[in-house]
Amino acid sequence: MAENTDVLVEGAGPIGLVNAWAIKQLNPNLNVVVLEKHGSYKRKHTLRMKHEHLAAIMKATDSEKNPILVQLLADLKIDPRIRTNKLQDIFTQLCDEVKIKKEIKYNQPLIDKTVKTTLATEYPNVRLIIGAGGTHSVVSQALYPAGNQVKQPYDYVLQLRFEIKSKEQPTNIEKSALYQEMARKGLIASEDVGRMVDGRTPVTVQMMISEDDFKILKEATFKHPLKPFAKDSQANQNISLPPHLQTFITNYLGNRIKQAGDSERIEREELTLSVNEAPATYTKQVVHIHNQARVILMGDAALGLSYFIGLNAGLEATAIFLSKMKPVLQDGLTNLKEMDQQLKNYQTWFLTIFSPKKVKEVGQYSFWNIRSAMQAIRAVRSIKTGSVQDFEEDLGPGIEDYLNLEITNDLPVGNKESSRLFPHRPYDLVRFGQFADVPFRHTAKKIAKIFTDFFKPYKSYSKILQDFKQPLVGIGNFSIGVAKTISGIFRLKGHRFADGLFHMLRGIIELVTTPLAWVLKPLTRIIATLVHGGFKKIEENTGIQHLVQEGQQQLNNGDPDVLEDRLNYQLRALCNDIHRKFSKSTQHGQRTKLEVEEHLRYSAIRASKSFNNTKFKNYFSLFSLPQETHEPREEDLFSTTNGPIS
Numbered sequence: 001m002a003e004n005t006d007v008l009v010e011g012a013g014p015i016g017l018v019n020a021w022a023i024k025q026l027n028p029n030l031n032v033v034v035l036e037k038h039g040s041y042k043r044k045h046t047l048r049m050k051h052e053h054l055a056a057i058m059k060a061t062d063s064e065k066n067p068i069l070v071q072l073l074a075d076l077k078i079d080p081r082i083r084t085n086k087l088q089d090i091f092t093q094l095c096d097e098v099k100i101k102k103e104i105k106y107n108q109p110l111i112d113k114t115v116k117t118t119l120a121t122e123y124p125n126v127r128l129i130i131g132a133g134g135t136h137s138v139v140s141q142a143l144y145p146a147g148n149q150v151k152q153p154y155d156y157v158l159q160l161r162f163e164i165k166s167k168e169q170p171t172n173i174e175k176s177a178l179y180q181e182m183a184r185k186g187l188i189a190s191e192d193v194g195r196m197v198d199g200r201t202p203v204t205v206q207m208m209i210s211e212d213d214f215k216i217l218k219e220a221t222f223k224h225p226l227k228p229f230a231k232d233s234q235a236n237q238n239i240s241l242p243p244h245l246q247t248f249i250t251n252y253l254g255n256r257i258k259q260a261g262d263s264e265r266i267e268r269e270e271l272t273l274s275v276n277e278a279p280a281t282y283t284k285q286v287v288h289i290h291n292q293a294r295v296i297l298m299g300d301a302a303l304g305l306s307y308f309i310g311l312n313a314g315l316e317a318t319a320i321f322l323s324k325m326k327p328v329l330q331d332g333l334t335n336l337k338e339m340d341q342q343l344k345n346y347q348t349w350f351l352t353i354f355s356p357k358k359v360k361e362v363g364q365y366s367f368w369n370i371r372s373a374m375q376a377i378r379a380v381r382s383i384k385t386g387s388v389q390d391f392e393e394d395l396g397p398g399i400e401d402y403l404n405l406e407i408t409n410d411l412p413v414g415n416k417e418s419s420r421l422f423p424h425r426p427y428d429l430v431r432f433g434q435f436a437d438v439p440f441r442h443t444a445k446k447i448a449k450i451f452t453d454f455f456k457p458y459k460s461y462s463k464i465l466q467d468f469k470q471p472l473v474g475i476g477n478f479s480i481g482v483a484k485t486i487s488g489i490f491r492l493k494g495h496r497f498a499d500g501l502f503h504m505l506r507g508i509i510e511l512v513t514t515p516l517a518w519v520l521k522p523l524t525r526i527i528a529t530l531v532h533g534g535f536k537k538i539e540e541n542t543g544i545q546h547l548v549q550e551g552q553q554q555l556n557n558g559d560p561d562v563l564e565d566r567l568n569y570q571l572r573a574l575c576n577d578i579h580r581k582f583s584k585s586t587q588h589g590q591r592t593k594l595e596v597e598e599h600l601r602y603s604a605i606r607a608s609k610s611f612n613n614t615k616f617k618n619y620f621s622l623f624s625l626p627q628e629t630h631e632p633r634e635e636d637l638f639s640t641t642n643g644p645i646s
Contacts, residue, residue: 002031002033002122005123005125006031008032010110010133010137010301011132011133012036012038012041014084014091015299016034016298022061023329026330027332033103035109037107037109039106043085045083045161046081046084047083048312049087049315050076050080053319059319083195083202092104111138115139119291128295129294130296132299134301135149140301148283149283151279154362155277156208156213157209157275157277158206158209159273161202162266163266164201164265165265166196166201166265170201170203172191181252185244186244187207187208189205192204216240220275221276222274228396229400231269250394253395253399277306278366280305280359285347296343298314299314299317306362324345393584401569404609423573432473440498454521455524456528457528458536459535459585459590460589462588467517470510470517470518471514473510475511478504478511484496487500536590544578547581551620554570555613572605575619604619605619
């Protein structure tokens, strides 16, 4: 029994605790009890907390000199990022100062159907009830009129969360890389890198998704997230990410790994995916009377806002509430007339000024930052896909192998060269229109390819179409070259400037040679294709053959007893690259007789984490030349069964 309870707080989150502490701070004689349904606080992602709202709470509670809050205020002025569990610890420490830490009752939820009975039997003399249990507050649902909470739908969000283990504070991913991935998939996303604590830094990537995608992923919640790379994880295994989201996430992680410093490692088990709606929920009434108790909703229970706005709105409203209620609280909640008047004043301000303003802010953010930006991104994507062939590239297997290094200690942390996704490549994968620096040798190779392709056979119908897209490719390369050149000048980066000039040269050559690409190249390449005996098979591709030869050479020359872990990672990376090229060629309509067998042998490699000489040999032998020669047949060149036109 808690018959002497004066104030009952539902929810031991940041808003619930700050209200409980503040009330006790203003009047130590009031008995405050906090009920929390969970056994411990589980959230630890990063939020951005405005120091102005904390300062207002400090002023309202006469705690401007409290050393804990003074330090927090100073930290927030330097960096507004703070982990939710860190904020939770600070507010719990404040509650301990005012002797109510023992009054925080964990694992004691209020139950919707029995809350009125609980209040009557266990807290019969409570005078103030604060509902701070979030959007699904039991106090809101059980003690307020039906339909009191209104939901204004806006967007749907997919959140990728993980932690980086490092010796130094990680930086945000290069903006150009993130923006270009957004343009390629028609998505809007933002990355928030938190503050490093004890060598670990939380990162949250928030992606706006469609309602259809949300319905597919709705079971992946914050409490039960999807863990795509967790070791032996069965979490939400029945959920499959839509291909465009999976590609975006793996490409983002690939860029994150590419940018990582020598000492940075992504924590595999902390990498989770969850979805949630991004609405604005508001209440028609925040103050209510239940029997003799005054009830007030705070935080998300009163006003739930998306896009990291909710915490600051809750703190801002708390500061106003405390300033208005300060005399009443200091008087011990005995003056009911004055308490009702101040609660009425607070509700009038909240419902007529504060709540409409904040809901409008969410609506404007959704329209300008999300929906309008989404339309612009999709327009850019349509231009991009009009100039080059689109391909859903899956870097997932390589990322899984990379993350597995931390678990098995296959390679020492800091071995940057060996922990690349494709360590056999002289440089990382380069995408069309990539704003990040591109090696000069890659651009030189592409310029040479403009001329050498005149004498190469076609691989599929899509390659014929790609030749006719050459002027669009030229415009794209020239444009990105201009952007890089300007960036290099203003940022005083010589390599970026030279890279831009080289791209401009490539674009000019592509534009100038367009008449030849439209008239002469199709003729010479069709002749070369007929001489070859029809479209080239995937297994004849030069790039795949080079990778196969390198893999076989590593198997023959490697010493598994000494270098098994390193060799295993490098060979798996080779197989991942071959499979990536094979899948890309398949999507572009290139023919092969090995599609089923390639899938089986590659899957056998992926099924085992340890080194397996036989499985690697079986996979490489699949592509070993000489292959079955293809007799020249004119129908093979023009038959529609060879693959769709991309």
